[in-house]
Amino acid sequence: EVFPGEGAFYGPKLEFVLRDAIASRSLTEASTGDPSLDAVAGLWRAGVRPSRLSKFGAGLVVLDVVMVVASPLLLKHIIDDGVVPRHRDVVVWLSLAVALVAVLSAGVTITQRWLSARLGEGLIFDLRADVFRHVLAQPIAFFTRAQTGALVTRINSDVVGAQQAFTTTLSTVVSNAVSLVVLLVAMTSLSWQLTLAALVLVPLFLLPTRFLGRRLAGLTREQMTLNAELGARMTERFNVAGALLVKLFGRPDEESAQYDARAARVRDIGVSIAAQRSMFLVALTLMASLATALVYGLGGVLAVDGAMTVGTLLALAALLGRLYAPLTALSNVRVDVMAAMVSFERVFEVLDLEPLVRESPSARALPDGPLGVRFDDVTFAYPDADVVSLESLEANVTGDRRGGEDVLRGIDLDVPAGALVALVGPSGAGKTTLTNLVPRLFDPTSGAVRVGGLDLREASLASVRDRIGVVTQEAHMFHDTVRANLLYARPDSTDDDLESALRAAHVWSLVERLPLGLDTVVGDRGHRLSGGEKQRLAIARLLLKAPDVVILDEATAHLDSESEAAVQAALANALVGRTSFVIAHRLSTVRDADVIVVLEAGRVVQTGTHRELLATGGLYAQLHATQFKED
DSSP states (O other), rough: OOOOTTTOOOOOTTGGGGGGHHHHHTTOOSSSSHHHHHHHHHHHHTTTOHHHHHHHHHHHHHHHHHHHHHHHHHHHHHHIIIIIITTTHHHHHHHHHHHHHHHHHHHHHHHHHHHHHHHHHHHHHHHHHHHHHHHHOOOOHHHHOOHHHHHHHHHIIIHHHHHHHHHHHIIIIHHHHHHHHHHHHHHHHHHHHHHHHHGHHHHHHHHHHHHHHHHHHHHHHHHHHHHHHHHHHHHSSHHHHHHHHHHHHHHHHHHHHHHHHHHHHHHHHHHHHHHHHHHHHHHHHHHHHHHHHHHHHHHHHHHHTTTSSSHHHHHHHHHHHHHHHHHHHHHHHHHHHHHHHHHHHEEEEEEHOOOSSSOOOTTOOOOOOOOOOEEEEEEOOOOHHHHHOOOOOOOOOOSSOOOSSEEEEEEEEEEETOOOEEEETTTTHHHHHHHHTTSSSSSOEEEEEEETEEEEBBBBHHHHHEEEEEEOOSSOOOBHHHHHHTTOTTTTTOOHHHHHHHHTTTTTTHHHHSTGGGBBBOGGGGGSOHHHHHHHHHHHHHHHHHEEEEESSSTTOOHHHHHHHHHHHHHHHHHHHHHEEEEOOOOSSTOOOOOEEEETTTTEEEEEOHHHHHHHHSSHHHHHHHHHHOO
């Protein structure tokens, strides 16, 4: 028999009210001793209530249960009132009634399955969209620690598991509980003695679930962790850079062996889960068969003695077959819920991680016109790992997870609108960290960063992202066309806009020579292009965005002389009329800066023009002498 389907009792977007319940552990902490009942109670405490569509589904549940009970009762009357007294008309009409019930039951089942699919898939969509948005809001430190493959697993596999936990908890418990009550009432009305005898074996259904549920939850958690590790490993090895590293160092066999070892453990866990579930279901089926034999034995004796009609006996046997289906489902729901709640916890573990950079409720846009940048006594230290990341998303988590010491100390710097500032200093001096504060990738530990006179913590994130542009040392390109990568900066750009930006970046001639021009796919991370070509495309993307503040972080590093000359020509166009920060180790590229800021150990130790700094000596003069001596 097909019993009320999944997903009949909840509405889309209800998962958002579950966060408080997960955070308070009300969905997972045992209070009744039964995790399925605790889950239902937790959902209710969290504010989950049936939607209009789910109320319709609940009505279908009741209707389906009534029809499940109706068929055996009609069978009783066919035997007792039609077959035994030889009333042909009664047999015919009641048989037609049974057929009608079957047709209606089929229609109800189809409708329930449709509701289940609509609500279940809607929940998956909402969860995935929410997790995706939430992850994108995390700071850069989150992505430097989290494994990409493990993160992708949370959005794909774990979200589906969370949806199954939700549907199993609500629909299975509610629909089968209703079925159980209605069936017991019907059976008791026919023979309370046989009903009581059939229920003697019920405790045997419940005993295996207490051990098996915990066991399967542990195995499921280990299986998900291993699958996430496999996904992370594939993500790292299947991109161009990872595959190149494996080939150049000649270790494909070792890579395959390590992958096989993890995959073999996933296989073994899968076999163990399947075997334990099978034994559990076989045991439940055996109990149901023994109970059926008991009913036929005792009922048969009563029918022979005339204490019970044959129709009543057959009706009881049919109802009993329907009774043990919801009993089996309710016994198994503990096992299913404890395993599926692992996914539920893993999804909401990500959703509960609060982004470090959040927009103020009273945020306003940056002021119009040219923008100056001011650092007011800025101090910054990278936050603790537990604040920006999750141990479960990291591999081989060891050592101290506390944040480091101050990376920037007491930075006071005023950059007028339109000025070109060069940041120089030894590696680890804090140059990149300082510029990361300008587009608000991080907030300072103390002090303030002001753009256009407005503290960035009071500025809207949309205006900050729109008015500030960055070109990094490793220009990232999506595995898409040249056009799509450029339009990422300004989606409403025309082909003329794209051409103008490409010409200004000195890369239009290259695009013209590509097989499909703007519609040529650049490959994973732009690996079909050279380093200089990617950098010039990144500059074209920046020009298309037309920001008021530009940050160039080692934009010409690791380029050959010809490529560097082309990129420098493109940069000359990109910086005109814009407030600019340029980080460069090659001091020859920053001689024309309006002001050069020299950093050491997180502090500003010198400021001035190229000539002034050479004349006064100090760290800049030392770096200059060392570099040009090497040259």
